[in-house]
Amino acid sequence: MARTKKTNEDNGLPSREAILKFIAENPGATGKREIARAFGITGDQRIALKRILRELDDEGLVERRGKKLERPGVLPKVTVLYLSGTSRDGELIGEPTEWNEEEYGPAPKVVVLADRKGGGRGRRPGPAPGVGDRVLVRVREGTADEPQQTAQVIKVIARKPARVLGVLNDTGRGAQLSPIDKKQKELVLDPDDIGDAKDGDLVEVEVKRSSRYGPAKAKVIERIGSMHSERAVSMIAIHAHGIPHEFPKAVLNAAEKTKAVTGLEGREDWRELPLITIDPADAKDHDDAVHAEPDTDPANKDGVIVTVAIADVAHYVRAGAPLDQEAEKRGNSVYFPDFVVPMLPERLSTDLCSLRESEDRPAMAVRMTFDAQGRKLDHRFHRVMMRSAAKLSYQEAQAAIDGRPNAKTEPILEPILRPLWQAYACLTRGRDAREPLELDIPERKILLTSDGMVERVVTPERLDAHKLIEEFMIQANVAAAETCEKARIPLLYRIHDNPSQEKLAAFRDFLSTIGMKFPKVGNLRPSQFNGILGKVANTENAHLVSEVVLRSQAQAEYAPTNIGHFGLNLRRYAHFTSPIRRYADLVVHRALIRACKLGSDGLTDEDAERLDVLGGELSAAERRAMAAERETIDRLIALWLVDHVGAEFTGRIVGVTRSGLFVALDDSGADGFIPISTLGQDYFRYEESAHSLVGDRTKVRYRLGDRVDVRLVEAAPFAGALRFELLGEGDYQGRKARPKRPATAASRKRSPAPKKGRRKARA
Structure with a gap:
């Protein structure tokens, strides 16, 4: 834990404000010992420090959890709040939508400042937030004098729900709805408003009216069915997290009116290049296609040329248009066991923007040259028209390489698949030299029966085919970040911070309990964690150490300010390869179009100025999707x-x-x-x-x-x-x-x- 400068030179003790700031900046593992070490407090001064900490505890400015101290309600700087009510003074009160009460206690209450600034892209500020809304906010820590946390609204994510999801309790003489969201009040339904729904069904209702006296009334608009189906369980998560799942009519109409690109204007013709897609067997959208070949340049002996082509979503989804505004609102697609809540309507996501086999599709492509050791020598982006030569699953591609080709993969094994694996071997040497964090986590996959019930749960095997696509995409993402940065075009980086000093101190303390040490060095690298993992591999402590290493890491996010990606050990990294399902990738596409002068639909100055807010929105949307997917499983x-x-x-x-x-x-x-x-x-x-x-x-x-x-x-x-x-x-x-x-x-x-x-x- 870093040494902190004292703030009260008279008695050598830090001020109350300095102590509160230190606890806020080092949440989770801050006690009297850590505070004394940080401020250089020794001897009899420890008694005075203990008195100050007791006073802060008595005043409610800190919470004591065992021997550790925390500021009440430690929240991310940018987070999503549910506006649950108002204070006596009429101020809006928010609660975090994601909060582990079992581990952290009751959710903190935050005063939400309702004055909002412009909504970007020249749009007028939206209506002021109100009780029942979900809002993206920037949290401001309290002070010793005013400990109450406040938050500034960045954006209203969802208005009060006109529709509510709940379980129907039908008595035969009317019914009540128990909303899934516990923060919503019970609703009453007249017999004529129940439709064909039955007692115990999960239903979606429309709120009819709400008066000051008596419960609000509602009408069933959709019977989702038994609570025992996957669809019903997924809908619970969708409503609990406020995930937009129905496209407005204007957006659907815009999607249906979108026409396919047929000409080559502003594009290179790459339709003869045998690019192929390799995806999960059940994939409906295909963002990326790949190709590899040996480099024929004598100066680059045993080098390879790798091409990655990505669907040109930016051509179809123009900044500020209804399709774009809805995609930004969603932030990303959300994947459930039996269906997907897509970021884009199916007309785009599974048709026009999907790199279908044997069909012409516009794409953004990057051609990268690597030497024999996997070091990237150069790259260049192109706007092209391509035609996928084959659509393969990971299992099909792997089986062909392993000597079990089928009728589809046998003709392309030598000319297409074998060069891909040779390029992968080359890039693997570069990856090994880079030494990213080698930390894998299990993935559960639920297999369903035909009626949407769970059949079994499996952990899919991880193949070289998965790793090949992953490494190709990483290199394409690096090239995207480097290109925009060189052209001095703003973009959203995918950043991953170093572990905090507080987490590193906790990690070192843990290792000491199993007789191991973690070096104290100024330049922390992922390889140092890999060294620890390697020492415990195949021992009884292997799983334990892996879990603790994972918990010591920061969470990746989107931001226009680059701090690098610690886990991948990369100085520059951006998400470019999945614009069908991630809005951040679409933003990077627009930045590349502007940087490489590939068209008039690049990143605008207006959008460039709001990347900070957009990064916060998209990071929150990603966390929302992850929570919904996890809870559904x-x-x-x-x-x-x-x-x-x-x-x-x-x-x-x-x-x-x-x-x-x-x-x-x-x-x-x-x-x-x-x-x-x-x-x-x-x-x-x-x-x-x-x-x-x-x-x-x-x-x-x-x-x-x-x-x-x-x-x-x-x-x-x-x-x-x-x-x-x-x-x-x-x-x-x-x-x-x-x-x-x-x-x-x-x-x-x-x-x-x-x-x-x-x-x-x-x-």
Whole structure:
């Protein structure tokens, strides 16, 4: 933790404001020891420091959690709030839409300043936000004199919902709706307004009227159906997070009127170049196509030329048009197990902008030259007309390379696929020399039956075909950032900050508990984490250390100011390769068009000036989508496991808190909670640095990464929650004391074991 300059030279102690600022800047692991170290406090001064901290605690300016202190309601600087009410003074009060109450306590209340500035692109400021709205805000920390957090509205994301999702409770003489969003009040429905919906159905209603007296009334406009279907579970997440899922008529009309590009005006003709798409087998949109060949330049012996072509979405979606405004509002596509909430209407996403096999499609392409060691020598962007030579799945492409071609891949194996893999081998040498963070995390994939129910949960195998496309896309993204920067054109970088000093200190403390050290160096590199991971590979601590390394990392985001990408170990990086499903990529396309003088539809000065706000919006939209996707999977798995209550499973501890343990099951990856009160007769203490709960009397230790046997005691599909009880004991003074239990009839009902596989953390 960095040394901090003292702010009160009279007694050598920092001021209250300095202490509060330090706690706010180092959330999660700040105690008296860390504060004393940061301000150089020693000896008798520690007693005075303890008194100051007690006063701050008594006044509610800090929260004491064990031996650690935190500012109440630590929030990201840019976040999404739900406006839940008003104060006595009439000020709007917001609560974070994403908040873990179990880990952090009650959600903080934030005073929201309603005065809004312009909406960009010459548009007038929208209507003032009100109770029930979701707003993107910039949070301002309080001070010692005025500790209440405030927030400045950047943008109103969603107005009060005219439509509400909930469960119908029909008595036969009318009905009530229990909204999915707990912040919304119960609604009443007259018998004539229920339609064909049945008691217990998930329905979408339209609010009819709301008066000061009595409950609001509503009318069913869509019966989604049984709560036991994937569609219903996904709709819960969509409404809970305020994800726009219906396109306005003006947007759909604009999409339908869009005409395909037929001429070559302003484009190079690349239709004879055998570019191919390699995607998941069930993909409906195809953003990217690839090609590779040996470099024939004698000066670049064993070098390769790699071409990446990306759908030219910027041609169809013009800045400021209805299609563009709706895409910006959505921010990205959201992927659920059985359907997608797309960023663009299907007319564009799966047709005009999708690089379909054997069909002419406009594209933005980059041709990159690499030497034999995988170092990029040069690159150049082109606006082209292309024609995909083949549409392959990852499995098809991999099988062909592994000696099992089918009728489709056999003719293109030598001329197209083999050169791609040779180029991948070259780029892999460059990647190995760069040494990005080698941290994989499991990916759960839910397989559904024809009626939308869960059939099983698997972990897809990670193939070289996946890694090939990933590395090609990374290099294209680097080229995009370099090109715009060289031309001095603003763009949205994909940035990933170094781990904070607070997280590094916690990581070092953790390593000390397993007899390891992490170097204290000024120039932190991903390879240093890789070194730790390599030392524990194939040991009992491997999974534990991987989890803690992952938790020590910052979250990637979008911003116009470049700080590099720590995880990928890249100085310049931008998202360019998925403009069908990510608005940030579309912005980078426009920046490239302007930088390379490839047309009149490049980034405008007006949009360039608002990239800071746009980066915050898109980062928040990404977090929203990730939360919705994760919660849907959790709810579906909980629904699937309702019939398995009482079954026994094996799993691994993936979270340790003061209130208990979080366990992920081996078979499905399902997460569940074990309350600390059920761990036994002992009193368990939370050791934060060791990520452990330790029994006072027995010294039984439950540690992050430990394997455990559990019994499922409760499954709550509506909340997506599972509750387990532990079978046996933990690590007793280093010796495993957990007995091996025989299989029961219930345990034999568990799902098939998944195939081994990993995926890369989201970059």
